[in-house]
Amino acid sequence: MANVxxxxxxxxxxxxLTAFIALALETGTMKALGVMLPSLRQQFSTQTWVIGLSIASPFAGALSKRFTSxxxxxxxxxxxxxGFIMASLATSVQYLMVALLLTGFSLGAEAVILGEEAIYFDxxxxxxxxxxxxxxSFGVMVMPPMTQFLQDIYGWRGTMxxxxxxNLHLIMCGALLKPFQTDVAELEDNELFQSSNKKRRHKNSTVSNLVHYLDLSLFTDVDFVSMVVYNAGSAYCFTGWLIYLVPHAMELGFQPYESSFLASIGGIGNLLACILYPILKIWVPDKTSLYLTTLMTTFALGLDPLVSxxxxxIGLAFSSGIYVLARGIAILSVYKMVKNVVQDDKLTNAILWNNVATSIGAxxxxxxxxWIFDVTGSYTLSFLLLSAISLLALCPQFIVDISGIWTARNYSSL
Known part of the structure; x- marks a missing residue:
């Protein structure tokens, strides 16, 4: 009997609270590695894209249905x-890349926690x-200046x-997870599925298990697919901002602590987004918020040539604050839209698949x-591309909405 x-x-x-801690650690750690990028590039005498690719971590597998969250x-x-301990001992850029890629499992952990949180609330x-x-906000505001301070005292190895x-605190986050069982019938259906799988020995059983554990049926919903694409594009922009904002500011001639404080301003913008979103939700639908805030992120990132x-x-601070404010509201809107179109028993994997898209974008x-910086010697073109992708990521959702309006009009005319 399930404990409902x-x-x-x-x-x-x-x-x-668990999700708060996990997101603070995950985002703050990525921003910290962005602050360390110039030191790592100098230490290993390598190109920018090599370190950037290592910092943009891969995703963890969708295993929370096979094992417990x-x-x-x-x-x-x-x-x-x-992974971080290995990175602190790195003697070559290849070793460093392997070690930092291993740290990407934190993204998978964060996705599982967000999936469980979505099931717990209505x-x-x-x-x-x-x-x-x-x-x-907490991670982005606190980690960059703290990382610069630690790096000055202990060097990049000690900081790692x-x-x-x-990141040991993520283990505590996992220990706090208590999977939610919404319905006794749901548990019985799952047990029936497991029992039938044990009886079947033919070749299709593996495919059936794969479809079940990964909830691949989610990709038959065009609304869900459009959100996955949006998250990939949004992650491309946010990761570029996370990793390269501080090096970009230093390239423009600002001091390390001045540059790292720009990330803290972005954190303040995200905090405002978290405060404003529940209030805006009363009057503005999530889809409307998504369109408006995406236009704002496109504008904020597109200011870079003028600012540079x-x-x-001040221009860098303004564009950072506006970008993260708008991006924060957009992401909150997307999470709510995912919850609206996905059943509770598939929410964890729905968040995980969105994190897969996030990781691909990152x-x-x-x-x-x-790579663009290595070729051009400037981050301006990189930030222009971020601006363009911010807008392009919304195109699938726009197509889905236009198709829905067109279909509704055709049915009403019959």
């Missing part, structure tokens, strides 16, 4: 810590995701070890944004 727990109260808020997060978190989900996403220690030409610190940005 009420939503929107009790352990649900513990899940929110608790075990999945804890195992991936341990591997993340091992009425207060808007408030819950706003609180958890505030972890991004300290990052390993910080004047070497304006890896692409780590490579291309750095």
């Amino acid at each position: 727990m009420a939503k929107d109260r009790g352990w649900a808020w513990v899940m929110t 608790r075990h999945t997060v804890m195992i991936f978190s341990i591997l993340t810590v091992i 009425k207060y989900y808007n408030v819950s995701i706003a609180i958890s996403q505030a972890g991004v 070890l300290l990052l390993a220690g910080l 030409s004047y070497h304006s610190y 890896i692409s940005s780590g490579f291309f944004s750095g």
Whole structure:
């Protein structure tokens, strides 16, 4: 018999705190590695895109249906810590790349936690995701200046070890997970599925298990697919901003601490997004918010050529704050839209698949944004590309909406 727990109260808020910590560590760690990028590039005498590709970590597999969410997060978190310890001992850029890629399992852990949080809430989900996403603000505001300070004292190797220690807290996040069982019938259906699989020995059983555990049926929903594409594009932009903003500011002539403070301004923008989203949700539908905020992110990133030409610190601060504010509201809107179109029993994998898209976008940005700098000697073109992709990522959702309006009109005319 399943232990059916009420939503929107009790352990649900513990899940929110867990998601807050996980997002703070995941985003803050990526920003910290961005601050360390100039030192790593100098240490290993390599090109920017090599380090950027290593920092843009890969995704963890969707294993939370095969194992418990608790075990999945804890195992991936341990591997993340091992990756940082290995990175602190790196003697070649190849070794460093392998070590930093291993740290990418933290992204998978964060996705599982967000999936569990989505299942725990109905009425207060808007408030819950706003609180958890505030972890991004905490990570972005605190980690860059702290990383620069630690690097000045302990060097990049010592800082890597300290990052390993910080990411040990992800193991605690995993230990706090308590999978939610919404319905006894749902558990019985799952047990029936497992029982039938044990009886079947023909070749199709492997395919059936794969479809079940990964919830591949999600990709038959065009709304879900459009959100996955949007998340890939949004991650491309956000990762490029996370990794290359501080090096970009230093390239324009600003001091390391001045440059790292720009990321803190972005964190303030994300915090405002988390405060404003539950209020805006009362009057503005999520889809409308998504369109408006995407236009804002496109504008903010597109300001870079003007800001760079004047070497304006205020301009960089303004564009960073506006970009992260708008991006924060957009991501919160997407999470709510995913919850609206996906059933509870598929939510964890829905978040995981969106994180797969996020990781693909992050890896692409780590490579291309750095490669463009290596070729042109300037980050301006990289930020222009981020602006363009921010707008292009919305195109599938726009096509789906236009198709829906067209279909509705045709049916109404019959």
